[in-house]
Amino acid sequence: MISKDKQLHFLLIPLMSQSHIIPLTDFAKLLAQYGINVSIITTPLNAQRYKSLITQSLNFNLKIQLISLQFPCEELGLPKGCENMDSLPSTNLYKEFFLACETLKQPLEEIIQKMETKPSCIISTGGLYWTQEIADKFKIPRYVFQTISCFALLCSQETGTRNSELPNETTTKQSDDVQSVVHQIKWSSIGATSIIMQQKMDEIMHRSNESSINKEHSYLTWLNSMKPKSVVYVSFGSLCHMSFLQIKEIGLGLESSNVPFIWIIRGLNVSSEVEKWLSDENFEEKVKGRGIIIKGWAPQLMILSHPSIGGFLTHCGWNSTLEGITYGIPMITFPMFADQFYNEKLIVNVLQIGIRVGIEEKNKVLVKKEEVKKAINQLMNEGLESEERRKRAKELAIMSKEAMKERGSSYLNIKLLIQDVMQLVNN
Numbered sequence: 001m002i003s004k005d006k007q008l009h010f011l012l013i014p015l016m017s018q019s020h021i022i023p024l025t026d027f028a029k030l031l032a033q034y035g036i037n038v039s040i041i042t043t044p045l046n047a048q049r050y051k052s053l054i055t056q057s058l059n060f061n062l063k064i065q066l067i068s069l070q071f072p073c074e075e076l077g078l079p080k081g082c083e084n085m086d087s088l089p090s091t092n093l094y095k096e097f098f099l100a101c102e103t104l105k106q107p108l109e110e111i112i113q114k115m116e117t118k119p120s121c122i123i124s125t126g127g128l129y130w131t132q133e134i135a136d137k138f139k140i141p142r143y144v145f146q147t148i149s150c151f152a153l154l155c156s157q158e159t160g161t162r163n164s165e166l167p168n169e170t171t172t173k174q175s176d177d178v179q180s181v182v183h184q185i186k187w188s189s190i191g192a193t194s195i196i197m198q199q200k201m202d203e204i205m206h207r208s209n210e211s212s213i214n215k216e217h218s219y220l221t222w223l224n225s226m227k228p229k230s231v232v233y234v235s236f237g238s239l240c241h242m243s244f245l246q247i248k249e250i251g252l253g254l255e256s257s258n259v260p261f262i263w264i265i266r267g268l269n270v271s272s273e274v275e276k277w278l279s280d281e282n283f284e285e286k287v288k289g290r291g292i293i294i295k296g297w298a299p300q301l302m303i304l305s306h307p308s309i310g311g312f313l314t315h316c317g318w319n320s321t322l323e324g325i326t327y328g329i330p331m332i333t334f335p336m337f338a339d340q341f342y343n344e345k346l347i348v349n350v351l352q353i354g355i356r357v358g359i360e361e362k363n364k365v366l367v368k369k370e371e372v373k374k375a376i377n378q379l380m381n382e383g384l385e386s387e388e389r390r391k392r393a394k395e396l397a398i399m400s401k402e403a404m405k406e407r408g409s410s411y412l413n414i415k416l417l418i419q420d421v422m423q424l425v426n427n
């Protein structure tokens, strides 16, 4: 606990994207448990996703407040209601989205000006480089919250080829505007924290979004009926836009693998073509008892933490990667953009807890159903190689839990951060 006379106030500003909001919200809870006042900047539609955080804050007397700022969608060429990157219909709109975020600067400065207790520091996503200017103006330190791994950061610095905050599709056709944004992001670094071990089932059910299913959904009964480590969980995060043809190949691969699965098809990818194919194929009927499809937002942590889950077909987003590691689940890697290719190398080559589905970064072609089937069967079989992969994944899960315990490396790093801010405030 922080003593009263040194009351700290942390201002958290996440990029409005699930992979930033989720870990920064976890971090907010952790900070508040240390007695720190936390303010999180959000927008009206994103604020609705914080319902469970608000309930928990009230229940546990955590001092977390949400500050909601209007987000100018239509004025900047974004479709109405696109306040989160997961609702953008196309990656071509990333530039407009980042520019819309920048318009939050002035109203935020006005709010800080009127605050009774000035923030002790700002913790914000690297991509929101303009938050550095706010910190400079109010003479408070700013810490960059990284949602990518140290491994990916190091690789991208060494190769100097790509800024991992912006997806590939955008950086390959950068205008001068975007180039300058990228440059500022690079120069304007706290890492992703995984405090998921401390969360209760009720909390993770609706983590940063309303699940498309409720607690009573039959998937849980079904999972409970499955053998330990027998089910593959298939999910590609909150942002990916996947073609109908690719979705179809994945579906056919899952069907022919004969392995039990839960397959998440992200809301925007559930096109009429996908719906028609699923219904023409009678897909759900064909895999009944062996496979479940969830269309929309799934309670990923809840599913990954279930003992029946034995494999994770993932796009290698850093949060998903950490979640897979924390629950000791071997992975099939299906990266699509940005740091995901580095995360694949970490999972497959460094940690040796996964196998590749076979995507080549430079030469993106359709991953065929045979490749999906082969990877699933290779991961889920009971051969020596698979058993060793499972053993390594289990060891890493134990290490990640140790890191969060008192005297663990993550625990100590958070304490060091708080001490750092406290010293700066007192000087």
Ligand code: UDP
Pocket: 018, 019, 022, 207, 235, 236, 237, 238, 239, 240, 264, 296, 297, 298, 299, 300, 301, 316, 317, 318, 319, 320, 321, 323
């Ligand atoms: N997530 C979830 N349900 C879904 C899809 C994603 O809970 O249906 C969560 C997932 O657990 C992770 C985050 O959303 O915490 C996705 O972040 P990640 O870095 O893996 O990928 P991105 O969304 O940035 O591609």
